[in-house]
Amino acid sequence: MRDFLATAVHAFDSFVLGYFLLLNTFYLGLIVLAGIEITRVFRRRRFAGYEDLYTSPLTPGVSLILPARNEEVLIVESVEAMLSLRYPEFEVVVVDDGSTDGTFERLRSAFDLVELPPAAPDDVPVVGRMLGTWVPRDSRPVLVVRKESSGSKGDAANAGINVARYPIVGVTDADAVLDVESLLRVVKPFVDDPRRTIATGGTVRAANGSTIHRGRVVDARMPRSWLARVQVIEYLRSFLLGRTGWSRINGLLIISGAFGMFRRDIVVELGGFRHGAIGEDADLVARMHRLMRERRQPYRIEFVSEPVCWTEVPESLTVLARQRRRWARGLADVLWTHRRMIGNPRYGRIGVVVMPYYVVFELLGPVIELLGLSTALLGLGFGLLDPGFAALFFAVALGYGVLLSIVSILIEELSYHRYERWRDLGVAVAFSLVENIGYRQLHSWWRLQGLWQAIRNRPLDWGVMTRTGFLTEQDAAADGTVNAAVTGTSDAPSERGSR
Amino acid sequence: MSGIEVMSWSVLAVVAAVVVLVVLTALGRLVRHRRRRRRDQLRDQLRPSVVALLAEPDSELQLPSTRRRAGDLFEVLSLDYLAKVRGESRDALVRELEARGTVDAAERRVGRWGGVGRASAAELLGQCGLRRSRDPLLELLSHRSAEVRRVGVRAIGRLGDAATVGPLLAVVDAERSVPPAVVTQALLRAGAGGIPALRSALRTASPGQRAVAAEALGLQRAVGAVPDLIDHLDADDAEVRVRAVGALARIGDPRACGPLVRLLRTDPSMRMAAARALGELGDPSAVAALSELLDDDRHDVAAAAADSLTRCGPTGLAALRRHADGGGGGSRQARAALARNELGRAPTSVDADYVQFPVA
Numbered sequence: 001m002r003d004f005l006a007t008a009v010h011a012f013d014s015f016v017l018g019y020f021l022l023l024n025t026f027y028l029g030l031i032v033l034a035g036i037e038i039t040r041v042f043r044r045r046r047f048a049g050y051e052d053l054y055t056s057p058l059t060p061g062v063s064l065i066l067p068a069r070n071e072e073v074l075i076v077e078s079v080e081a082m083l084s085l086r087y088p089e090f091e092v093v094v095v096d097d098g099s100t101d102g103t104f105e106r107l108r109s110a111f112d113l114v115e116l117p118p119a120a121p122d123d124v125p126v127v128g129r130m131l132g133t134w135v136p137r138d139s140r141p142v143l144v145v146r147k148e149s150s151g152s153k154g155d156a157a158n159a160g161i162n163v164a165r166y167p168i169v170g171v172t173d174a175d176a177v178l179d180v181e182s183l184l185r186v187v188k189p190f191v192d193d194p195r196r197t198i199a200t201g202g203t204v205r206a207a208n209g210s211t212i213h214r215g216r217v218v219d220a221r222m223p224r225s226w227l228a229r230v231q232v233i234e235y236l237r238s239f240l241l242g243r244t245g246w247s248r249i250n251g252l253l254i255i256s257g258a259f260g261m262f263r264r265d266i267v268v269e270l271g272g273f274r275h276g277a278i279g280e281d282a283d284l285v286a287r288m289h290r291l292m293r294e295r296r297q298p299y300r301i302e303f304v305s306e307p308v309c310w311t312e313v314p315e316s317l318t319v320l321a322r323q324r325r326r327w328a329r330g331l332a333d334v335l336w337t338h339r340r341m342i343g344n345p346r347y348g349r350i351g352v353v354v355m356p357y358y359v360v361f362e363l364l365g366p367v368i369e370l371l372g373l374s375t376a377l378l379g380l381g382f383g384l385l386d387p388g389f390a391a392l393f394f395a396v397a398l399g400y401g402v403l404l405s406i407v408s409i410l411i412e413e414l415s416y417h418r419y420e421r422w423r424d425l426g427v428a429v430a431f432s433l434v435e436n437i438g439y440r441q442l443h444s445w446w447r448l449q450g451l452w453q454a455i456r457n458r459p460l461d462w463g464v465m466t467r468t469g470f471l472t473e474q475d476a477a478a479d480g481t482v483n484a485a486v487t488g489t490s491d492a493p494s495e496r497g498s499r
Numbered sequence: 500m501s502g503i504e505v506m507s508w509s510v511l512a513v514v515a516a517v518v519v520l521v522v523l524t525a526l527g528r529l530v531r532h533r534r535r536r537r538r539d540q541l542r543d544q545l546r547p548s549v550v551a552l553l554a555e556p557d558s559e560l561q562l563p564s565t566r567r568r569a570g571d572l573f574e575v576l577s578l579d580y581l582a583k584v585r586g587e588s589r590d591a592l593v594r595e596l597e598a599r600g601t602v603d604a605a606e607r608r609v610g611r612w613g614g615v616g617r618a619s620a621a622e623l624l625g626q627c628g629l630r631r632s633r634d635p636l637l638e639l640l641s642h643r644s645a646e647v648r649r650v651g652v653r654a655i656g657r658l659g660d661a662a663t664v665g666p667l668l669a670v671v672d673a674e675r676s677v678p679p680a681v682v683t684q685a686l687l688r689a690g691a692g693g694i695p696a697l698r699s700a701l702r703t704a705s706p707g708q709r710a711v712a713a714e715a716l717g718l719q720r721a722v723g724a725v726p727d728l729i730d731h732l733d734a735d736d737a738e739v740r741v742r743a744v745g746a747l748a749r750i751g752d753p754r755a756c757g758p759l760v761r762l763l764r765t766d767p768s769m770r771m772a773a774a775r776a777l778g779e780l781g782d783p784s785a786v787a788a789l790s791e792l793l794d795d796d797r798h799d800v801a802a803a804a805a806d807s808l809t810r811c812g813p814t815g816l817a818a819l820r821r822h823a824d825g826g827g828g829g830s831r832q833a834r835a836a837l838a839r840n841e842l843g844r845a846p847t848s849v850d851a852d853y854v855q856f857p858v859a
Contacts, residue, residue: 044646051582058680114842116839117831117834117838118831139843195678389506392510396513425528
């Protein structure tokens with residue numbers, strides 16, 4: 001019996017070791033890709049032509065959609081900051097998604113809003129009842145849409161898409177702090193390659209601790225809170241790894257809900273954000289890939305590596321845990337909904353590389369990690385595992401994690417170097433260590449909980465999910481409207497954020 | 500090697516890598532800070548000389564230091580100023596750059612291997628805007644990198660040379676192409692001198708080039724091209740038709756009114772473009788035809804028609820009020836457009852002024 005157990009523990013260990021090697025090879029590959037991409041962008045900065053983009057009468061207009069729910073504290077400042085972005089032609093569409101606080105009243109008095117007669121089209125389905133459209137009495141390009149909440153940011157964004165008048169729609173958050181040049185940065189790919197670019201996303205950084213003046217980050221600094229510091233490193237690494245790297249091979253699956261740009265016509269064709277999707281942004285991007293691949297039409301979904309958007313990250317464990325569980329659930333939901341794409345050569349790299357990667361490493365990662373950890377502890381407890389080996393194994397695993405974070409810090413230092421103080425650099429290096437000891441395991445636990453929630457919830461929307469494979473995208477979206485009432489996801493503002 | 504040994508070595512390797520990377524990061528920052536300090540110092544020394552030159556374009560440039568770096572930095576500093584100054588001051592800067600051999604060097608670099616070098620040289624030549632750079636820059640239009648081609652097109656545009664209109668148009672539908680919007684902006688920089696070449700392209704070139712030529716003529720407000728543009732309203736190519744409509748809207752010539760009204764009964768994207776264009780023209784004779792579109796199946800077409808009616812004078816407003824009170828199919832759009840008009844707001848219909856994103 002003991003022999004059998006020992007063999008089992010060893011076999012599992014070898015599996016974990018293999019998994020771990022493969023995972024880190026992937027990470028390293030992505031980091032190299034990201035490094036290449038950033039070098040490429042960086043060397044080309046001098047002739048990027050943002051001035052020409054700004055002065056051209058042909059630069060496409062952007063409708064910046066700002067879903068807001070109970071944001072009375074910052075909504076006015078946020079809209080004003082967005083209005084002062086440097087971009088030739090754009091509008092800000094605030095969607096008040098059933099706020100119960102003074103969000104609308106603040107907007108009404110700040111912008112002297114007057115109601116317009118209803119005339120918005122229903123290009124994409126909206127679940128929550130529309131309550132009306134307001135505009136400022138002067139000609140500032142702001143549109144305020146009020147609707148009843150259906151508990152989904154995607155539904156609010158859909159209401160915004162319907163009234164948006166420009167060919168590019170951007171979706172952002174009320175608490176997102178955008179750099180003044182951010183729109184120029186993320187629209188450039190649309191102008192450079194208008195036939196193929198269908199969506200772009202921008203890098204999101206943690207804003208905690210930085211000095212923000214009139215809706216702009218004027219001095220990037222490390223936050224004081226440990227939890228926020230850990231997230232600064234996490235964002236730095238994951239945007240480099242998970243976005244810039246993947247984008248280099250056109251395998252971008254997630255565009256942050258905090259700052260993403262989409263071609264309006266394609267979004268309308270897809271029926272907008274899918275109601276009931278937990279990770280509505282990733283779901284939309286997955287459906288974009290799917291549509292273009294099925295049509296065999298060349299396309300690009302581009303990620304802009306320059307930091308352009310800053311967002312407040314949770315500083316309390318409870319809120320962070322809720323956010324991360326939700327993200328894990330969202331990922332599970334997206335992968336389950338689009339399971340037909342996984343491993344399917346018809347969907348190119350997305351099907352064969354990216355989605356399997358997300359299943360094996362992102363979705364199941366915490367399962368393997370925590371299982372490995374617990375069997376190792378068990379093995380040690382029963383004397384089945386050599387303590388020296390186990391200790392070394394852990395050291396390598398942690399060291400590799402630290403290494404990835406340090407590489408990210410190095411790349412940031414050699415490229416955008418937004419944190420100019422030596423002290424902040426020191427803190428960043430120190431917290432690359434802290435992140436891997438304690439936080440990473442906690443994070444795995446939250447992700448595991450999220451995955452469990454996703455599995456437990458499955459029967460609820462099983463009926464609809466099984467049919468999506470046979471329906472067109474529009475049908476699926478329309479079905480989502482029925483499905484929505486059943487799943488009833490909630491989107492508390494405090495756990496919003498950016499992935 | 501046993502498992503333990505492999506692991507030990509791995510730990511060592513990882514720790515060593517971490518240490519090396521941390522040191523590299525710190526070194527990178529040190530080097531960067533030092534470079535920046537030096538650069539700022541030099542810049543502060545140089546700035547008075549450059550400003551003196553800008554203030555008195557006839558004077559001779561006195562650089563404070565004869566070191567090579569000062570020359571390089573002068574180049575960088577001039578580029579900053581080139582984008583900001585005009586007239587004689589600008590000419591003086593360019594003259595200095597030419598005298599120092601910067602322009603020659605850039606023209607040589609444009610022809611060398613390596614996309615980044617070519618593109619930054621092209622950017623510099625574009626900023627200088629000397630006609631002598633035309634031929635080296637035109638070479639870039641067939642470069643294999645899309646980015647180099649784009650930078651090339653922008654630089655050529657800055658030369659403001661009417662002789663470049665043909666080659667610029669040709670790159671629109673070449674095998675190695677440049678997006679129409681980028682080419683159009685470059686064409687605009689050629690100014691009124693380029694209009695004859697654009698007009699002849701409108702008659703002879705390929706559909707893709709005609710579309711760009713039409714757009715550029717519209718943006719230049721080329722009244723002389725109105726008859727040709729009207730002819731293109733019946734072009735076979737949808738893109739050409741839409742651009743011609745847009746151009747006529749920008750020029751705002753009343754001759755276009757009748758032909759545009761006829762387009763209101765064609766396919767949706769043309770209906771939309773024509774409805775918007777008629778708003779720009781503001782001709783009361785279009786009121787009846789536009790009113791018919793108020794209950795169009797397509798929301799964007801109906802909204803565009805309603806907005807355009809608000810711009811067709813009292814007749815248009817009266818027609819809208821009739822529809823608004825009538826309660827028929829078009830009443831919703833009419834009411835919304837009247838309300839927007841009262842606030843003096845821009846139209847809220849989807850902006851398909853030009854087909855920015857041709858699908859397939």
